[in-house]
Amino acid sequence: xxxxxxxxxxxxxxxxxxILAMLLEDDMAVTDVAEPFEMSLAAVSxxxxxxxxxxxxxxxxxxxxxxxxxxxxxxxxxxxxxxxxGEIEGIDLDAFEAxxxxxxxxKA
Amino acid sequence: xxxxxxxxxxxxxxxxxxILAMLLEDDMAVTDVAEPFEMSLAAVSxxxxxxxxxxxxxxxxxxxxxxxxxxxxxxxxxxxxxxxxGEIEGIDLDAFEAxxxxxxxxKA
DNA sequence: CGAATAGTCAACCAAATGGTTGACCTTTCG
DNA sequence: CGAAAGGTCAACCATTTGGTTGACTATTCG
Numbered sequence: 476x477x478x479x480x481x482x483x484x485x486x487x488x489x490x491x492x493x494i495l496a497m498l499l500e501d502d503m504a505v506t507d508v509a510e511p512f513e514m515s516l517a518a519v520s521x522x523x524x525x526x527x528x529x530x531x532x533x534x535x536x537x538x539x540x541x542x543x544x545x546x547x548x549x550x551x552x553x554x555x556x557x558x559x560x561g562e563i564e565g566i567d568l569d570a571f572e573a574x575x576x577x578x579x580x581x582k583a
Numbered sequence: 584x585x586x587x588x589x590x591x592x593x594x595x596x597x598x599x600x601x602i603l604a605m606l607l608e609d610d611m612a613v614t615d616v617a618e619p620f621e622m623s624l625a626a627v628s629x630x631x632x633x634x635x636x637x638x639x640x641x642x643x644x645x646x647x648x649x650x651x652x653x654x655x656x657x658x659x660x661x662x663x664x665x666x667x668x669g670e671i672e673g674i675d676l677d678a679f680e681a682x683x684x685x686x687x688x689x690k691a
Numbered sequence: 692c693g694a695a696t697a698g699t700c701a702a703c704c705a706a707a708t709g710g711t712t713g714a715c716c717t718t719t720c721g
Numbered sequence: 722c723g724a725a726a727g728g729t730c731a732a733c734c735a736t737t738t739g740g741t742t743g744a745c746t747a748t749t750c751g
Contacts, residue, residue, distance in 0.1 A: 483595035487588050488709085492664070499667070506727060518710055520729065525708095539718040539727050550665055556600070557658055557665070559607070596739085614697060626740055628699065633738095647697045647748040693751090700745075708737070715730075721723090 478530070482553045485529035490514075491522050498532060498545040505534075505541045586638070590661045593637035598622075599630050606640060606653040613642075613649050 485491055494508055509519035523543060526532045530549035535542050593599055602616055617627035631651060634640045638657035643650050 479600065480595050480597060483591050484708095486661075486665070487591035487595055489588060490709090492587065496667075504727080505729095514709090515711065516728070517712080517730085521709075524729095536728090541728065553594075554662070554665055557594070557662055559604075592738095598739090612697080613699095622739090623741065624698070625700085625742080629739075632699095644698090649698065694749100695751100696749075697747085698745105699747100700743100702742090702744105704739100704741080706738080706740100709735095711734080712732090713730105714732105715728100717727085717729105719724100719726075721725100 478552055479556060481529040482531065482549060485525050485531055486553070488522070490519075491526055494519075494522060494526065494543075495531060495545065498543055502542050502544045505543060508543055586660055587664055589637040590639065590657060593633050593639055594661070596630070598627075599634055602627075602630060602634065602651075603639060603653065606651055610650050610652045613651060616651055 486495075490512060493511075497503060497508060497511075505520060505523060506516065508523065509516045512519055523532065523534065527534055530546055533544050533546050535544070594603075598620060601619075605611060605616060605619075613628060613631060614624065616631065617624045620627055631640065631642065635642055638654055641652050641654050643652070
């Protein structure tokens, strides 16, 4: 499975997109990620494995708690691919980056 | 299934992404879309149904030929969602559009 | 008309997906 | 130590997915 396959497949599920949105706010423990969902912890844990394999999140165990962290860089590949379609054609990425800097929109 | 589910699921397959890339060049008949692939016409036809249901392409029958056409607008939803992650945070879409106009990157 | 072309449909199959439950391991806490 | 908390693993199940083949419909061409 290519990276793109894994990334798009991971994004093709409302539960997983919700998880990513939650992690956008802050890093979270597996149990806390699972709390809002009406499914078992094991099911959520599986979703986290899929997100991890796609590179969209990373998981790090500290003590008995496993922390989940967003890895937005992984979406770059998908964005790069998807942006070759749409109304934006042949966008100059350097100029775009400069624009983001100027607008103060680029992340630290 | 939400629109996003359908769109991301449709994109999570190399064959379908290839088809979209082919259609970026030009509109094509189903038989011609299928030609480069080592699978049956029926299989490709199924992929085209999935792409159609996701809104990523449209199909129009003229005579006995069914033409496939890219509908890049459908990816907007996906791009909008996906761009809330990554190094771009809280991007000002109006400013972005103005930037594209200025750079001459926006489509006619 | 009859034959070829374009494409879909239906039945089938193997593998993957998304969920469950129960057993299990590891770490922390009293 | 013993019990509870945090998670994973394995077995199981129903549904979906991606492919096949063969029959079929509709259109065009000689």
